[in-house]
Amino acid sequence: MLYYDCFRSGPDVLLIGPPPYGLVSALHKATMTGLPGNISLASSSYRSESVMITRLVDVPSDVAAIRIALKSGETFTLNVQPSSVAEFSGARLLFTMSKDNELAWISEWARYHSRVHGTDAVVFFDNGSQRYTLAEIAATIAAQGISRVAIHSWPYIYGAPDPAVRLNPFYTQFLQVASMSVMLRRYGLNSAGILNCDIDELAATPRDSSIYDLVQKSPQGLIVMQGRYMEPVPNSDAVPFGDHRDYIRYLADPTLSTSRPKKWALDPSRHWVQNLKVHPYMHWIENRPFFSKTTPEGVFYRHFRAINTNWKDRRTENLPETGQALIVDQDYIETLRRA
Template identity: 25%
Template structure:
């Protein structure tokens, strides 16, 4: 293992008097849990050095009214030098600001405003550590350590993953050091970062009003792209309950790198555990006997390829149509989940049957002879 670490985000949370970020459609009708989960006072999730001297990125939730007025009326400095800013956001669910000053190094961002002044440490870029590697990233909260271990080991062994960025969203079952211990034990993994992300994820639910108010994931996509993985050879987006697969002898990275678009869409399908088996990835070898349920895809990308500079999304790349290839996809393991979003166990009335591909891909890969 060449490099392993817990890597903090350099964030800025506004005092309560500035906590006035509006939800896109308002919060009328929200229950107490949804209101508590809404992030109304984070200004930036991370402030970090770009690949260019004197240029810093600040990434956070959308500014909205009062916070937008605050930042536009503030004076900005980098290490005491006057700084200019421009908003370059590509998403309504995240704010990306480029801040520039005439200085070869960047250590502290100062925001001066008549109502508040704050100094924010500028995080270093991690781009060189992941340059040229096949990488993977995800956001996790309280997923069991066995699940994290098997997810990482499977993708290192079958897809050639060499680096992982794992965001931990305020897990209270264990600390970030436990995740480091798990990833440190994965043979073949060259580097990783466990990044604590102590923010509200956003309200749970499926309505447009609620999903539009979930900001953290979109901000982390920008942070991953610009601070960690823009110079990687390949980037795979897979959650802990998702396992990428392809034809024997081919990896998702090779498929993306050999494509004209430098991009691979991975269609997904649910897999269900054998009754009575431990709730691990390898137990998820059953499929629906009647039909596959439609599911949003995931993806693999060559980040410095034809679509360099485009924002990443959970299920694709901004402005890029799906690019599937025969035989590539991912298994979505139904009960590898804390059921934070909804009760995943509500499938017992489905007719299920063994899936030979899942048996070969999951059970065989996780239990090599």
């Protein structure tokens, strides 16, 4: 697949897809044409190890599709989708990519961030779920007070790690990295803030603060945070919720309880974000300015081992070993009481 998405961005059209490994020369020689009218279009590309953005400059408003013609004779046609940047302007946006996670988990993920951080918009990339429809996902999220919901069908192959690359074997997960550029460029560019958290993750900040307020006050508009693993040991002292709220304990040993992959929150109004060379990844932002990230005191995310379909590993079965001390997360319990 050359491109996952094709959409308006001001006077331009952006194509977002995987990097063209083995196809650099073919794409360089390809012609891009706007339809109807057979309008020749100038292009420029901005690529990283895991994603490429192709910008088509000053595309007339009546162009409805882009035809890509390779010198080999192959042609591809992409319909131009509208931008949703205006619809999400000023929003406190939360986004993720998900496949077949329980609707109850999705509901609590949306409810928590709405109540605790003031999230009022969600962009949800669905990776081909079979257990429910896109409409059911949208209704589940909207029921938690989220006023703006975009469910983006994203049913393509996720991509396996490359074991031959030791430093970053996950560079081949082109689909998820590309979804982040689509989220930013098609939906979130004019939002008040963007929070990157998966369904099994809940962002935490000091009491009476919101991750969106904190990132707007940060020096360069970027907060990064590590996580705390919440163990898959149900709370036997309460009636089960069937979601994150059933799991309130973490390991006392910080070397075991720390979830080291970083998540981030972004203020997209900062001028450096407009640069198409800037590519959001799952755990960092490629080509961000030097010294642009901060981690305010008390900011982290809770990472729930039990909120998982075991699609990648048997995480829900990794119970603490006998003798390992557990701590009841009183701050989380207090947050839930207030939410």
